[in-house]
Amino acid sequence: MNVLVCISHVPDTTSKINFVENNTKFNTGGVQYIINPNDEFGLTRAIWLKEKQGAQIHVVHVGSAMADPTLRKCLAIGADKAFRIDTPAIDGGAVAKELAAFVTANSYDLIIAGRESIDYNGSMVPGMLAGLLDIPFIPNCVGLEINGNEAVAEREMDGGREKLKGTLPIVIGGQKGLVEESDLKIPNMRGIMQARQKPFEVIAPQQASAATQDVLYEKPAPKADVKLVPADDIDQLIELLHKEANVI
Amino acid sequence: MSVLLFAETENNTLKRNAAEVASYAAALAKSLNTNSLAVAFNADNAQDLGQYGISKVYNIINAPEQFDANVYAHALSQYISNTNATHIVVSSSADAKFLAPLLAAKNNAAYVPNAVALPNKLEPLTVKRTAYTNKAFVHTELDAEINIIGVGNNSFGTVEQFVDCVVENDSPEHTASNLDQVSMSKETGKATIADADVVVSGGRGLKGPENWHLIEDLADVLNAATACSKPVSDMGWRSHDEHVGQTGKPVSTNLYIAIGISGAIQHLAGVNASKVKVVINNDPEAPFFKAADYGIVGDAFEVVPALTEKLKAFKAQS
Ligand SMILES: Cc1cc2nc3c(=O)[nH]c(=O)nc-3n(C[C@H](O)[C@H](O)[C@H](O)COP(=O)(O)OP(=O)(O)OC[C@H]3O[C@@H](n4cnc5c(N)ncnc54)[C@H](O)[C@@H]3O)c2cc1C
Numbered sequence: 001m002n003v004l005v006c007i008s009h010v011p012d013t014t015s016k017i018n019f020v021e022n023n024t025k026f027n028t029g030g031v032q033y034i035i036n037p038n039d040e041f042g043l044t045r046a047i048w049l050k051e052k053q054g055a056q057i058h059v060v061h062v063g064s065a066m067a068d069p070t071l072r073k074c075l076a077i078g079a080d081k082a083f084r085i086d087t088p089a090i091d092g093g094a095v096a097k098e099l100a101a102f103v104t105a106n107s108y109d110l111i112i113a114g115r116e117s118i119d120y121n122g123s124m125v126p127g128m129l130a131g132l133l134d135i136p137f138i139p140n141c142v143g144l145e146i147n148g149n150e151a152v153a154e155r156e157m158d159g160g161r162e163k164l165k166g167t168l169p170i171v172i173g174g175q176k177g178l179v180e181e182s183d184l185k186i187p188n189m190r191g192i193m194q195a196r197q198k199p200f201e202v203i204a205p206q207q208a209s210a211a212t213q214d215v216l217y218e219k220p221a222p223k224a225d226v227k228l229v230p231a232d233d234i235d236q237l238i239e240l241l242h243k244e245a246n247v248i
Numbered sequence: 249m250s251v252l253l254f255a256e257t258e259n260n261t262l263k264r265n266a267a268e269v270a271s272y273a274a275a276l277a278k279s280l281n282t283n284s285l286a287v288a289f290n291a292d293n294a295q296d297l298g299q300y301g302i303s304k305v306y307n308i309i310n311a312p313e314q315f316d317a318n319v320y321a322h323a324l325s326q327y328i329s330n331t332n333a334t335h336i337v338v339s340s341s342a343d344a345k346f347l348a349p350l351l352a353a354k355n356n357a358a359y360v361p362n363a364v365a366l367p368n369k370l371e372p373l374t375v376k377r378t379a380y381t382n383k384a385f386v387h388t389e390l391d392a393e394i395n396i397i398g399v400g401n402n403s404f405g406t407v408e409q410f411v412d413c414v415v416e417n418d419s420p421e422h423t424a425s426n427l428d429q430v431s432m433s434k435e436t437g438k439a440t441i442a443d444a445d446v447v448v449s450g451g452r453g454l455k456g457p458e459n460w461h462l463i464e465d466l467a468d469v470l471n472a473a474t475a476c477s478k479p480v481s482d483m484g485w486r487s488h489d490e491h492v493g494q495t496g497k498p499v500s501t502n503l504y505i506a507i508g509i510s511g512a513i514q515h516l517a518g519v520n521a522s523k524v525k526v527v528i529n530n531d532p533e534a535p536f537f538k539a540a541d542y543g544i545v546g547d548a549f550e551v552v553p554a555l556t557e558k559l560k561a562f563k564a565q566s
Contacts, residue, residue, distance in 0.1 A: 092349075118380075118494060120386075121362060131321070131350040137317070137318070140342055155342075156497070158341055159435055159441075161489070163431045181482075211356075212360060214379075217385070217386050218376070226541060227541065228537075231546030231551050237544065245541065
């Protein structure tokens with residue numbers, strides 16, 4: 001089985017978010033980048049498939065060399081081969097088109113991406129990729145089993161869960177639940193040494209066009225101080241929520 | 249040119265978020281000087297969209313009973329081309345986020361989710377949406393022939409505006425599904441984190457699952473959904489389905505009440521889009537107070553039952 005895990009490279013949640021060039025660009029200065037957490041759950045699930053059922057795990061990222069350490073980390077925790085499609089990731093649609101061309105050229109049985117990236121939270125890439133390839137797609141995936149050429153996956157929906165079954169190849173939008181945090185692997189010395197020997201290919205892009213463009217960033221207005229209500233004056237809280245905030 | 253919205257249904261009835269999406273679509277259509285049309289699947293009350301300014305609804309009456317993203321996306325695509333729709337409006341529900349990327353791929357459309365307001369420019373179409381897990385906003389230009397906007401939950405609100413609404417019941421041919429449902433579990437009759445106006449959320453400060461009646465009783469009075477912080481679901485005090493935050497469900501409700509939750513950045517990231525936040529915590533230094541609108545510094549075991557009782561009385565009067 002050939003598994004492709006799509007890796008996004010995102011600022012750690014605790015990073016300070018700031019913008020430069022008249023608020024048209026994200027300030028990467030001093031920002032710690034990590035594997036998008038949702039992708040890491042997917043990668044770990046893929047490594048389990050390799051360990052238990054046998055699989056080749058490839059990871060792919062669309063973007064600049066800035067993400068190379070992240071891809072090396074993926075190799076160190078168990079992926080077999082890394083690819084980077086060398087073009088800036090302008091929007092989800094363009095990334096999905098690059099990935100679709102890559103998947104078509106290489107043939108995968110299972111493609112795992114993250115439910116969403118934590119920078120744009122768009123949840124766009126996996127669904128658009130499945131749409132372009134015209135293959136089944138399961139988002140918000142909290143459980144995945146592969147039996148032969150069939151995938152059984154559970155998705156979280158609003159107020160419940162749905163278990164779905166489809167024929168490979170299939171695209172998964174993964175999240176916590178595929179594996180738990182305690183299952184995530186920390187690269188060890190042996191893994192890091194091995195990763196240096198593993199194949200890492202930088203490939204030329206299709207130059208897919210983007211349909212959207214981010215033109216201006218804005219930070220939320222500074223928050224007014226919290227209004228504290230004494231614990232023995234709950235009526236005041238109810239009054240505020242009713243008359244001032246209009247929420248009850 | 250026209251504006252077309254996808255009105256979601258559940259059990260043959262429009263979902264609550266259909267009203268907000270319809271209000272947004274109607275306002276957008278007005279600014280574009282065109283009409284707003286809706287496509288609904290198995291909606292017995294499709295004409296209700298007229299309350300929110302929608303003049304025509306194509307109601308697909310032979311759709312699969314359960315939401316099926318691929319089948320729905322194919323059907324919607326037919327209506328997009330038949331009505332020359334240029335602006336497509338959907339919600340930010342889990343189902344809409346499942347469907348919209350498929351729809352975008354099929355129609356070579358531009359798509360932005362989590363929009364917080366009407367476009368601030370029509371040429372080029374520019375939409376403000378949340379980014380960096382609610383720590384910023386970004387203005388995004390959409391420049392495809394078909395542009396899809398996903399409206400953030402509770403970001404626009406509902407605007408009543410009665411118009412005559414024509415419902416056309418259609419039975420188009422559907423594409424075959426590429427997924428089979430094995431099972432589904434869904435809490436019925438309970439407000440969900442995605443749909444509720446109010447979410448009451450509990451953290452580790454509640455000490456143990458045996459104390460969750462505090463959260464549930466308060467939620468009952470407010471007709472609220474219940475949620476929890478990550479450690480609470482990790483320890484199995486509550487089901488993972490209630491876990492909210494960066495790695496859990498996003499919350500974008502009108503009122504979020506956080507009880508015994510410290511307000512770690514990963515928690516806040518997922519709940520910050522909520523309009524009004526109330527924090528009850530016995531530690532005045534808890535970081536959540538910095539992100540809250542209203543707060544009570546106090547012991548949850550005393551404050552919450554008192555709040556529940558007072559709210560009961562308040563609700564009974566009003
Ligand atoms: C990668 C990553 C992702 C994460 N994702 C999430 C996520 O999605 N969601 C999430 O919630 N967390 C997430 N976390 C964890 C997060 O960092 C915090 O650890 C977690 O939110 C803390 O939960 P808590 O507030 O319930 O517990 P604590 O931080 O232990 O806070 C308990 C609070 O209860 C108060 N308290 C105690 N007793 C009382 C009382 N009697 N009355 C009133 N108040 C009381 C305390 O003062 C304290 O503020 C993530 C962490 C990481 C590293």
